[in-house]
Amino acid sequence: MVTPNPDFYNEIAANGGADVKMCFQCGTCTAGCPSGKETAYRTRKVMRMAQLGLKDELLNTDDIWQCTTCYTCEERCPRGVPIVDTILAIRNIAIQQGKMYDAHKKTANNLVKYGHTVDLNDKVKAMRASLGLPEVPPTVLANEKASADFAKILAKTGFDKLVE
Ligand code: SF4
Ligand code: SF4
Structure with missing residues (x-):
């Protein structure tokens, strides 16, 4: 019904x-x-x-x-x-309401974990190195203060809890 x-x-x-x-x-x-x-x-x-x-x-x-x-x-x-x-x-x-597609949740968790939506695992690091790139990209990951600031924003907005 x-x-x-x-x-x-x-x-x-x-x-x-x-x-x-x-x-x-x-x-x-x-x-x-x-x-x-x-x-x-x-x-x-x-x-x-x-x-x-x-x-x-x-x-x-x-x-x-x-x-x-x-x-x-x-x-x-x-x-x-x-x-x-x-x-x-x-x-x-x-x-x-706590309903989120698994793939989206995984992407959102990457944001919490890495500061951006793309996973940075060993495979990706190796691929970057093979292309002559630094293993860690020049995003918030490579900047301690920016990374800490971003984590604060996620915590302040409740985003981290929302996608747990
Ligand atoms: S194209 Fe626009 S008006 Fe047509 S069905 Fe889709 S949303 Fe509705
Ligand atoms: S934004 Fe693209 S994928 Fe989404 S409903 Fe419209 S056409 Fe489809």
Whole structure:
């Protein structure tokens, strides 16, 4: 039994997806979505579910994590719907409820661990060395103060706890 949540639209709006009501379901977004070509993900369907307030169904589907944020859909949408912002808003709501796709959690944890989203393991270090690059890239990792400052920001915003 599907139970629409009339407050969900406002929740999405509060997280940046305010214009999702502008969608008139033409399907242009789905037609050009590269993720949809590889998976069962359908952008138009997510927009419709958001309009209808199908919160539980959306938060518990893998669909909201399939978007790569390439913005092809937004470039083509005839109604100017902020599709990516809407998907990100729904993801934010999901994360606040402790729901996060494993791959995204792993990437987020890299940010906590390394200061950026790319893993820096021994294999990557060896690959960098074989290319004549320093094993540690010149990011926050190579700067103790920047690394400490970044860790403080993650702790202050609660990001580290959120993705634990
Ligand atoms: S392209 Fe825009 S108007 Fe058309 S279905 Fe997608 S979001 Fe809705
Ligand atoms: S931004 Fe996301 S939903 Fe839009 S086309 Fe790219 S992968 Fe598909």
